[in-house]
Amino acid sequence: MSDWYTLGVDLGSTTAKAVISDSDGRLVAGEVVQMGAVSREGVRRAIDAVLERSGLTEADIVRTISTGYGRKLVPGADKSYTEITCHARGAVALRPGVELVIDIGGQDSKAIAIASDGLVDKFAMNDRCASGTGRFFDVLARALEVDITEVSDLALSGTEDLQVSSMCATFAETEVISLLAEGAEKADIAASVHRSVASRTLGLVSQVGKRKQVVMTGGVAKNAALVGFLSEALGTPIELLDEPQLAGAYGAALLARDEYASGLLRDDADAETERQMAQAFASITPHCADCDGHLDGPVRAVALGLPAVGHPVAAL
Amino acid sequence: MPVEVAEKPATENKFNRMSITSVAGKMAADYWEDIFTARERGKHIVWYNGSALNPVFQAAGLGWCHGEAFSARLAAQHLEVPAQQAGEEYGYLGELCSYSRTHLGCAVLTKRNLYDQSQSVVGEDDARELAAKLPAPDFFVNAYAGCSTGQQWDAMTYRVFDKKLPLFNVSLPMLWGNKPDSGYLVGEEFESASAYVAEQMKDMISFIESQTGTPFDWDALSENMTYIKRASELRLEAMALCAAAPTPATYWDWVASIAPINFMPANQALVDYFAGMKAEIEQRIRDGVPAVQNERYRFYFDGIMNWNKLGWLSRKFAEYDVAVIAGRYTHDAFWQEPDLIDPSDPLLGMAKNYLICPINSGLGVMKELLLRRIDEYGIDGIAFHSTRTCRVMTNPQQILARTAERERGTKSFFFEGDVADASFYRDDLLETRLIATLEAIDAQRVRAA
Numbered sequence: 049m050s051d052w053y054t055l056g057v058d059l060g061s062t063t064a065k066a067v068i069s070d071s072d073g074r075l076v077a078g079e080v081v082q083m084g085a086v087s088r089e090g091v092r093r094a095i096d097a098v099l100e101r102s103g104l105t106e107a108d109i110v111r112t113i114s115t116g117y118g119r120k121l122v123p124g125a126d127k128s129y130t131e132i133t134c135h136a137r138g139a140v141a142l143r144p145g146v147e148l149v150i151d152i153g154g155q156d157s158k159a160i161a162i163a164s165d166g167l168v169d170k171f172a173m174n175d176r177c178a179s180g181t182g183r184f185f186d187v188l189a190r191a192l193e194v195d196i197t198e199v200s201d202l203a204l205s206g207t208e209d210l211q212v213s214s215m216c217a218t219f220a221e222t223e224v225i226s227l228l229a230e231g232a233e234k235a236d237i238a239a240s241v242h243r244s245v246a247s248r249t250l251g252l253v254s255q256v257g258k259r260k261q262v263v264m265t266g267g268v269a270k271n272a273a274l275v276g277f278l279s280e281a282l283g284t285p286i287e288l289l290d291e292p293q294l295a296g297a298y299g300a301a302l303l304a305r306d307e308y309a310s311g312l313l314r315d316d317a318d319a320e321t322e323r324q325m326a327q328a329f330a331s332i333t334p335h336c337a338d339c340d341g342h343l344d345g346p347v348r349a350v351a352l353g354l355p356a357v358g359h360p361v362a363a364l
Numbered sequence: 365m366p367v368e369v370a371e372k373p374a375t376e377n378k379f380n381r382m383s384i385t386s387v388a389g390k391m392a393a394d395y396w397e398d399i400f401t402a403r404e405r406g407k408h409i410v411w412y413n414g415s416a417l418n419p420v421f422q423a424a425g426l427g428w429c430h431g432e433a434f435s436a437r438l439a440a441q442h443l444e445v446p447a448q449q450a451g452e453e454y455g456y457l458g459e460l461c462s463y464s465r466t467h468l469g470c471a472v473l474t475k476r477n478l479y480d481q482s483q484s485v486v487g488e489d490d491a492r493e494l495a496a497k498l499p500a501p502d503f504f505v506n507a508y509a510g511c512s513t514g515q516q517w518d519a520m521t522y523r524v525f526d527k528k529l530p531l532f533n534v535s536l537p538m539l540w541g542n543k544p545d546s547g548y549l550v551g552e553e554f555e556s557a558s559a560y561v562a563e564q565m566k567d568m569i570s571f572i573e574s575q576t577g578t579p580f581d582w583d584a585l586s587e588n589m590t591y592i593k594r595a596s597e598l599r600l601e602a603m604a605l606c607a608a609a610p611t612p613a614t615y616w617d618w619v620a621s622i623a624p625i626n627f628m629p630a631n632q633a634l635v636d637y638f639a640g641m642k643a644e645i646e647q648r649i650r651d652g653v654p655a656v657q658n659e660r661y662r663f664y665f666d667g668i669m670n671w672n673k674l675g676w677l678s679r680k681f682a683e684y685d686v687a688v689i690a691g692r693y694t695h696d697a698f699w700q701e702p703d704l705i706d707p708s709d710p711l712l713g714m715a716k717n718y719l720i721c722p723i724n725s726g727l728g729v730m731k732e733l734l735l736r737r738i739d740e741y742g743i744d745g746i747a748f749h750s751t752r753t754c755r756v757m758t759n760p761q762q763i764l765a766r767t768a769e770r771e772r773g774t775k776s777f778f779f780e781g782d783v784a785d786a787s788f789y790r791d792d793l794l795e796t797r798l799i800a801t802l803e804a805i806d807a808q809r810v811r812a813a
Contacts, residue, residue: 117792129799129803130796130799130800130803131796132796132800132803132804133800133803133804133807163811165811167804167807167808167810167811168800168803168804168807169804170769170775170804171777171800171804172778173793173796173797175750175780175793255762
């Protein structure tokens, strides 16, 4: 049982994710909530659900960090980080040694290069177009009149490589409709669109440099066909996470944990210093009635590794 | 854990704009008012693009209209849309350089027989206002370095005006830097290209004489270049003072000061402006007044300015304690090598300054200059403005980003936008990339500590 817990919330364009970490950085519970669009109601549901799943209450949460497209809308967040930092932190924790994180969410896609110390080295993001993002697959599913959960299997069964533009999600939908009108097989269209997205993602990777240890995060990582096409395009295997959508929220929870722990160390140190100095002071001046609250001369912060204080210390 | 909904706090403006830039605004307004009425005062009018040929035009007694400058002005005033609509209506593609699209739209409106209000999407008042502003040209001069659109721009305007007005082209060769002795300001390629351009400028002056019927005033050109040289020296001295930390002035102040050095008349007022800028910077240093409150990051800006967003960007970067100090657009352009100018025999020095336009150099020189600026100003990060309709400025940016990272460990990010078309830009995308870069710089600092 941990003494304290932290909360990470990733408010994306289509889903809200919440993760609770314990004081050792273990993932206690995580939740993904589907939303129609970014909403405070959605993030509230995700937080409530993760608290319920973990058996914790808000009072157990000592620090909250938000991330994602809607990070500024997260209630009670102590701080925000970008999804780049959070996905990197989460991915490194889930797969130590990872060198490249490919995060494809509902609205944007990113390639994040990780330095050997686990920190972000460089990143690249898609431009304004939604091509290559989760939204792109929604468009595909609608045009093919299949459920979004079916597009991956459909793509894996495709055999023909059709030419599909990867430059614009809107125009891609038009292209898909044209291909259907020409009698192309749905499976071949789906496969071609996936190849196109893989190609576009490869462009992002080229901006940060290809690496060997690759992890994919974000909702699109659950699309096995895309992972396969992208892996083929990269020429390297892509590791899969159990819950790739939670990586960002978990990273946020870990950052909250790191920050709280470092603050706790400082608070403990301060408290211990005060206790030791109070003891020392009391032994020197057993009669405090005349004390004005100031101590002349240096005061040592004993054995705590803190810098010595060379000025009067007020009101011990 | 509190459960109240987090609201974005009202943002304080932490950018401390230099007060003298308001003088530049007044100078620019006066300049344009003067151009708008130049024909009424009997002046010949030249429309031109690219290099700062204005000292020549001034010596020839012309009224001169720099197309990019007028487009930038419209964009900065958020008045560019009707002109762009007119350009697109005429047939120019939406992805054509938005400087040229805006200016060509003005040309279409100015050439009234091309414009039928009953069939136009451009509002009547907007059309009338824009058409009434710029006086139609008597002739064109083009001297565009590096950019193929720029080199064709005046030819397009020439066609808008029925191919009936004279057009003179000055060819500025790209400084590829391929020869073994090539480098910044040195080498056979640079010397031969400079001589080639200077010879063309003599022909251009003969062309102007033939158009105006008036002998060219070479003494006036020497006088103009004396003012330009001194103004440029003061500008560079003032820029160098911004190596101080915190910086007393920012890239945004230099952007706001482009108009005077780029196309306004060469005179004592120009020199006084940059003397005043230097004095204000010196005063700020003496008083400990920073350009950005709590400066924690020092940035370089690569890309042409997004004129629609000058104020917003200056505040946005400052909000995150980022002082944007220098940039390729401001620091590697606009008479940036005054030592090359000999006012008594100015053409060769002018040609050299035109050639070292920041989009006209090979990658070797671009890398050298970028690294120099990083070192001079203690740059922590770079914002690359991926200017959507300016291919020439954006083409080398990925390589420059890699060079900065590899050679100096300097982090960078890219954001899309444009020089004069706000539709290519989104605030939230810039903000996310900026914050992510600051987080990466913080991580870098932790690592180094």
